[in-house]
Amino acid sequence: MKKLLVVCYSQSGQLTQIVSSVLRPVSESGQIELVFEELRPETAYPFPWTALRFADTFPESLQGIPCKLKPFRFDPQADYDGIVLAYQVWYLSPSIPVNTFLQSPEAKQVINGRPVVTIIGCRNMWLQAQERVKASIVELGGRPAGNIVLMDRAPNLLGIISITAWMLTGSKDRFVKIFPKPGISDEDIARAERFGVPLRDALHHGRWEGLQADLNRLGAVEVVPSYILFEQRILKIFNVWAKFIRRSGPPGDASRHFRLRLFIGYLFAAVFLIAPLATAVTFVLRMLHRDKVNRLIDYYASNRYPQETNG
Ligand SMILES: Cc1cc2nc3c(=O)[nH]c(=O)nc-3n(C[C@H](O)[C@H](O)[C@H](O)COP(=O)(O)O)c2cc1C
CATH class of the missing domain: 3.40.50.360 (Flavodoxin domain)
Structure with a gap:
């Protein structure tokens, strides 16, 4: 068994x-x-x-x-x-x-x-x-x-x-x-x-x-090819927001509320403005660098880790 x-x-x-x-x-x-x-x-x-x-x-x-x-x-x-x-x-x-x-x-x-x-x-x-x-x-x-x-x-x-x-x-x-x-x-x-x-x-x-x-x-x-670029970009900005919010207080604390409200505003802007932009940019990148984008798609669909850097 x-x-x-x-x-x-x-x-x-x-x-x-x-x-x-x-x-x-x-x-x-x-x-x-x-x-x-x-x-x-x-x-x-x-x-x-x-x-x-x-x-x-x-x-x-x-x-x-x-x-x-x-x-x-x-x-x-x-x-x-x-x-x-x-x-x-x-x-x-x-x-x-x-x-x-x-x-x-x-x-x-x-x-x-x-x-x-x-x-x-x-x-x-x-x-x-x-x-x-x-x-x-x-x-x-x-x-x-x-x-x-x-x-x-x-x-x-x-x-x-x-x-x-x-x-x-x-x-x-x-x-x-x-x-x-x-x-x-x-x-x-x-x-x-x-x-x-x-x-x-x-x-x-x-x-x-x-x-x-x-x-x-x-x-x-x-x-989804456009999310490869979107996620990579957004993560960098997310890191800045996370530090900014954590500096204002511990989880659950009211001292965080002002910064959390700002973050909610940013989140909606990211989804409604940056995501469509990333879709357009990825479309162009895919035309120009088809092999590279296809290699990335192949990587994310696999169990490999870490990603090879030679390509
Ligand atoms: C706080 C929070 C953040 C989330 N962020 C994401 C995200 O970044 N990407 C995503 O695809 N789904 C995100 N989701 C959706 C969740 O992955 C999940 O589909 C949903 O919460 C239902 O999961 P459950 O089985 O725990 O109810 C988020 C959900 C929550 C509650």
Whole structure:
């Protein structure tokens, strides 16, 4: 009997649904024991959020500052054949609870020497978060062995309004009956079951090398070229904002409110002005440097880390 550790955190339950769907073929095989570890912050992050609380998680998400988690229930000394790490993206970074897990001694114990498959459920921007997660896995002695990404399919600008309404009201209905339904579609979640088949086989045979190629053939990863440039650029500016906000006070403190309000204004400007600009610039860059952009797309669709610098 093989053993798979599944580490997950979800606020709305969306990511938990994705994980259940992907793992259906694994659990139905009857040959693999699943050990679930749901991460539980000592102080729960609110859902729905208030706008200020939503913004308040930004500096610590970006800088990878951990929160306090309740004690884990899994046995870090057990003999797992692989790890599934399911996470959502907060501000182009792995969410704080997942980042906290990655910094724990227990993560070091279980990840060291083992293949790790990541499952991401996010709105649409996950490239740089995954770079950080791959870096952590490699640093902990593990092997990034596969990546499955489910995203919101709404166009970027409509999607940002839908998801904001979802996050601030907790309702996953169509905002004012006009905007697209927020989050990942029920159909995409149900169809994610197909990714579990190569995962089950990799686990069963202990062969992980071809997993990402198999997953990619099933459409597990879509790299949107314009977000490569957008995420890289925005991260630089995010770093400046994170330092600026953290200088005004600790998380949750009212002394941060003024700077957080400024940041919310910036965030909307970035999404509505800078993102369309990045799309246009990427379009031109892709025409001029087709090979380079294609190499980047290929890199982000792979498990390689770090990125080769010779090209
Ligand atoms: C504070 C916060 C920041 C987020 N930032 C991003 C982001 O940078 N990129 C992205 O694609 N999605 C982002 N999202 C959406 C989440 O990745 C995720 O899809 C959503 O919160 C639902 O996850 P759940 O399963 O925990 O409910 C953010 C969500 C929250 C709450």
